[in-house]
Amino acid sequence: MPRSDSDGGLDIPNRISARPVRKPGPYIAAVVVVVVALMLLHGMVTNPNFDWPTVWMYLFNENVLSGIGWTLQLTVYAMVLATVLAVILAMMRKSANPVLRGVSWFFIWFFRGTPVYTQLVFWGLLAVLVPRMALGIPFGPEFWSIDTKTLISAGTAAVLGLGLNEAAYLSEIVRAGIEAVDTGQSEAAAALGMRRSLIMRRIVLPQAMRIIVPPTGNETIGMLKTTSLVLAVPFSLELQFATNAIANRIYKPIPLLLVACIWYLVITTVLMMLQSRLEHHFGKGFDARAMGSKGKQPPLPGKTSGEPKDAVDKVNQATMVGLNA
């Protein structure tokens, strides 16, 4: 590949122009990979067992679309619940109070240590285990009570089950992010008269986000697919269950699995794009360029505006566009 050293319009009389070293390895590997990929694609398109007409028929089926809606809702609610809990758990874990530290440790130990499927079954059985819930003085009189079945529907149980389990994982991610912020940052903020809560909110968390976002994106994509386990509750409206139900009805499992796969991939692609935007947002100031206002900023002292990092960014953007197409 020719290097773009010639850019810049500078007059360099002895500019080096050299041929790259030719190696056959990469070409052979590329040909092999392309042939294998074409064979797979050909097989998928021509194999009658994949039954593409059926896939197409059910791709926009009403039950499938409503399944997507439920899957997205479960994912979003569970992740929001998990994020809020995770921040609280991470702060408790770093608290000076040993009781709070202990509770946080226990929560993480329990919810990370048991299978999410088992937890979902338990949430589904909650109404059996605890038929009635009440507000009142501990060990004393009750002011208000309600049937557990009314308070916690199957959907709520599914969100609680997924969210609490996820919170345990996320809180470790949040903790790692907070710990990665240099202590000098807190000291400088404290020296300015900022209180601990303000330092956390304005100085530490925004910087920790840069480290927290990529693994959280990972977790969100994981959650998207973990929602298919909520049939353990049982909650039976999300995408995997909806396609499975159709498959059982028409005796054609493969095309409906493909329908589910296609939609999961579409949603994952959207989530990846959201993640990339978030990373962009929280990365501002860290890669020595003003983000979000490209071109408005004057070039850095001693540098031109066409930095190599720019090119890398464009490659990433191109990749995302390619994924989207």
Added chain:
Amino acid sequence: MSMQEQSLDAAGAPAIEIVQVHKAFGSLHVLKGVSLTVMPGTVTAILGPSGSGKSTLLRMINQLETRTGGEIFIEGELVGYKPLGNGGLRLLDDKEVAAQRSKIGMVFQRFNLFPHMTAVENVMEAPVHVGGVAKREAREQALNELDRVGLADRANYYPAQLSGGQQQRVAIARALAMHPSIMLFDEPTSALDPELVGEVLAVMRQVAKEGITMVVVTHEMGFAREVADQVVFMDQGVVVEHGGSDIIDHPQTERFGAFLKSVL
């Protein structure tokens, strides 16, 4: 010296009064009874080899470090503790500590600018979120502060886009934005390339001229000689020598003399 005596004589009261301060990290005795008086509007330079406890002493003044023994008063007010009626002490809460700190500006060796904020946002941060100043007004004031340190044209740059010297000048502007009566400098030029030291010292000279009380831990003998009203030489947790800036040229003790020879 007691609190009552100090408040009686406000005009001649010291800005900082450090009385027999001790600091121990476990069994490591870092400060062994240090006393120091800093008068308002003066510049105090603290010199000494690394490990002498000078940074620890400076960080105690705004409570980034707790003290094991002794007393520190800022403008007559006891630092870090509240005297109770019965002669006992109570630790200050988070809010009270923050209030005491907001009167004191601090500049760090490694700048510690907030990397996710531009220069002007760094300077605005405390006035807006601690001082309660409206954003627009704070931005205007922040731009003035940046102008004072000669960086008005860098207001919208992120710290990573600035040189070390520029970053440290933004850090000084950030500290000045809270209108502190006292400024602490913890080796402000030690992390800088030699050619960038001058611009930071120039800003510090200007701050000194404006009558802000300054305590500077430094290895810049030239700056200490020229600007300091008081020079303190510390070694192994005690003040070895203490006097006007002339003691840099005429050290009275052997240890200070030896130290000066090693750094000059």
